[in-house]
Amino acid sequence: ILAESADAGVYLAASKNKQQVYLTGHPEYDASTLHEEYLRDSSKNTDTPLPKNYYQDDDASKPPVGSWRSHGSLLYTNWLNYYVYQMTPYQLDASNIRAIHPDTVI
Known part of the structure; x- marks a missing residue:
């Protein structure tokens, strides 16, 4: 478990080898998605609970705060950098870059 809270439970977990990452929230949501x-x-x-910490002053007539946007961007950026790019073998010289067909060099 990489991130959790008493209110929401587990948010982010990974396998021991870090090759599988599980996210239970939606940091990719736009500010209006949860509102919709x-x-x-x-x-x-009519008993649908109001999302916690989503609207200004917890008032659905006010616009959403959208405070998770920077967190979501940072989460995906760090995940791509640490778990994808750092583990992906590649060479940057043009002779090793291939098009969809493996025999075609760009």
Whole structure:
């Protein structure tokens, strides 16, 4: 478990070899995505709970705060850099760059 909270539980976990990463949230969401989901769900069920820490002053008539955007970008950037790019063998010289067909050199 890499990240968790008492309120939400496990957020980020990885296998011991770090080759599998599991994320239970949606840091890729735009600021309005959860709002649209909340409106959809609350129109069907008036008991739909208000998302915590999402709207200014927890008031659905106010715009979403969107405080997770920088976290989401940093999470994906770090994941790509640490778990993908650092483990991907590649050579940057043009003679090793191939098009979709492996016999074609760009």
